[in-house]
Amino acid sequence: MTTLLWTIFHVLVFPGLLFCVVVGLLLAGLDRKLVARMQNRVGPPLLQPWYDFLKCCGKETIIPRHARRGLFLAAPVLGFAALITAALFIPVFSYSVYSTSADLVVILYLLTVVGVSMIVGAAASGSPFAGVGLSREMVAMISYELPFVLVMLAVGRMAGVGTPLGVTFSLQAIVDWQAANGNLLFHWSMIPAALAMLFVIPCEIGMHPFDIAEAETEICEGTLAEYSGPPAGLFRLTHCVKMYVMCALFCVLFLGGISTGYAALDALVMVVLSVVLTFVTMSVPHAVCARFKVEQVFKFYWTVVAGLALISLILVWLGL
Amino acid sequence: MTFDFSNFINNFPILAIMSLFLGAFVSSLVGRRSAKVRNTVVFLSMLISLVLILALIKPVLLEGKIINYWLGNWEPVNGWAFGNSLEVDALSLFFALIVVVAVFVSGVYSFFYMSHDDSLVNYYTLFLMLSGSVLGLVLSGDLFNMFVMIEIMTFTAVALTAFRNHYEGALEGAFKYLVVGSLGSTSVLIGIALIYSQMHTLNLAQIAAMLPGYDSPVILIAFAFLFVGFGSKAFLFPFHPLAADAHAVAPASISLMISGVLTKCGVYGIIRLCYCLYQNMDQTFVQYFVTGIGVISMFVCVTMAFNQHNFKRLLAFHSISQVGYVITVIGLGSALGMSAGLFHAMNHTIFKGLLFLTAGAVQHATGSLDLDELGGLSKKMPGTCALFLIGAASISGLPPFNGFASKWMIYQATFQKAGETGNFFFVVVCVAALITSVLTLASFIKVAQSVFFGQLNLKFANTKEVSLGMRIPMWILAALCILPGLFPDKVQQWLLTPATQAAMNAPGYIDAAMGSGYAASFAIPAYQPQQIFLSGAWQPVMWLLLLISVTLAVCIVALLGGDEKATVTSEISADTDCDPKYDSFFSGEASVYSQVGGSDLFWGFKHNWRRYFSFMHDWHSGVVNDYTLYGTAAIAVALVLCVIFL
């Protein structure tokens, strides 16, 4: 009975639904505020993403004639659920709920499911703008996946070098290794990988300079072109939560060793670090850069970012 | 005299093969009179072979028995095998299971799919001969018998490729397959001849016992010939253009056979060749060679699939790409690699079969396979669309489908190999496998968008969903996509571990045929069962339960907060047909047919790779002379490499 209650608590409150949503909305609000301040504007209130989401809930849902009704409505829910499931498996430093199954490859794929659900939703809406949008989303996905994979392998090798198999993909093992040997961010050979991961974060989320899939000025919100009402709100919410999940993943991969031992305090540290990461990886590029073109994103990620990650991987492989 | 079941079971393999060949014979005899009788004969012969092979699961896979059947009771004398034999160990049975299930599904599908064609007697005769030959190949214990089966397989497959000869390119595809396929068969024959000249025997077990200690350049040359020959049957690089030409024009049920079953014969041949006959998988060169071919096939074919406009051509390239995965991990030479490869081989037959059948359904309903022309079929064919999405998710390796379970093992296997050997080459392999997976996903997004979603071409406004008889085989395959994905540990326990151990256990295979102690007399060390380690954990049921519970939580929260009056979900009724409110937003323009064509997707990716794509475009010239040249070059390169490094 207590196990069941604990499971419900984990899924609904911490580190599941409620925690993710609250932190995600907070990060998104902060991001908008920070960007506004950097552009010398007042900016929207901190709770603006929350208002946006609520407003979407109060609007009518129009299902276009060319849309495939079931998929059109199911896609946002499925994407959101996959994202929360991924979040459940990311340990908050030493506090991990499902430690045995926390696996990096699976989280990578669950994040892909989030992207795919958006793509499927866009495809199901039947709009030509969404068609262009989903093509761009897919190109973005191909772009960041290569550096992401390289970073993953570098971390897995670094943390797994002492194990009998020479490699680990378990997030818990990576955190334990860092608790014993110091954070990966401060191992000089891992710094390029950390940089690459910082670049992967905004593209994975689809933040401004890399928001080629939702370019509202070019292709009318792209993948979201036909979405209105609560489903559109849910997609926006997914976007916010993804900000937290990606930041948390970075923290676990590169700063996993700074556990205080108290879950609540750990969560707080995680939130603070996420805010810092949001500022560095999302707000600054957003305020500074104009939107990239599709082929520029691809080129940038497969040359510069993947190159950085590859340097780390080779260094780690040489035992440095 | 009491009935001895355990002895009786020895007859099952030959009966399963004979049932298919007999079915071919009988159906051609009686088939001209009545379609019903013919279909009954075909169905029965498929069912009998399916049941017989399924009955072998318990003794062979679970109890580890190796069935040896000497034709005409010509058992070996004084350590020399004169007779022809069938030898069924867990590996053979694993592939035989793949074959019979695929044959059964494809046959049932054919009853409905082919119903509009004429001269169906020829079709079913050829179809059953093809099925019988592949089953014979994987169960055979004799090298020359394998060659005979390969020949039957190739020629029936060629004839079936050209079966719908009114299709544009059908004869051309079949001709290319004939010429280049013969090149592959010849290569196998030369290899067998060379081995026979040295070993003076054709029995697999006896050759396996004698080869490893035998030192002669001739057997190295034979290795190259046999490898390229089996590789050509699996359509590995550089034989892959062939598959595309053949698949695009063959009936969908035959595409399933070619991609799901024929390629597996090549894979089976390579496993037997490297693990059993030569037992040279622990040599670094062989690992590089096999894995390298696998990676090249995997990557080249997935990029080629990007440029295709024909649904089935695209699937054909993916098929080789997935076989590339299998060969890649088989080349690692580790137990985990072998079991990942076998798992993926099995899954590939299932999901690629499903995809080919959905392509067949689309073709059956609309008469077109052109990705630039089709669109919006999800409203007309919702069942087929759902099946396609399951297949696409499986091949792209999305959890919780079977493709994910096997790909996940593939990544583990490659990276573990890299970790153990400290060799950077295997890291590159792992990265290539992951990237190929993303590109596969992209490619299937393209198909989904351009066939099932988007706007309906007015040409296809009267499209109807295909009949239930065609959908049931597809649902069977779809169920097979989901179950292994949810319970990979059970698959591992019941199918993969026995098959893996059997594949690595060459002395056991030898002793079962030639009598115990035979392998030891040739100084082949006894086999130590290898442990299969996984460096991570994947518990799909747990993940799925969590996913469902989160979905439920989201829905409950949404329902608690929602208000029906304010959030009106507009029902589509008859009078909304001309209401502009429900049109797609197209900057205010009237909703005209404005589908984004399949070839227009992924511009940003293609633009950066334009040099590579234009090179590949020129390289795949479509000229049979060129393809023969590539095949010959492959033999030459393999010969040189084997002689230098082996």
Place this chain on the structure above:
Amino acid sequence: MFQRMIDKSMAKSPWIFHINAGSCNGCDIELVSVLTPRYDAERLGFRLTGTPRQADIVVVSGPVTSQTKDRLVRTLAQVPEPRVVVSLGSCPRSGNVFKGSYCVDGPLEKYTHVDVSVGGCTPKPEAIMAALAKASEILAEKRKEMRQA
């Protein structure tokens, strides 16, 4: 409670979709200037959206030419309820200097109910801001009416 929260946030997050119905581009530029750091409409939650499906406030500028009429009507129909229509500048209200031209099918009232109208050729950004603020109030009221109906 949830419903009341939605009601409250309705006025706080109005997203704008802008339709140019044959405008000379003067009003359009002024609308964009509202979003610049000087006036910063985002502090009130305004945001330009690219698709009518996610719009709450539709801003129409221009005298509604015969070429744009159909597109205008179609796009307006595609905005989900509750929605508010704002006419920007003198053109959609009266036709302005284009009145009587063979190619002008205005005014905007002929095709839709206009909730807020800003005069001027072109209106000042301050006036546009005031109109948008007014429009978001109307939006919240419409939402309440919808819920009670």
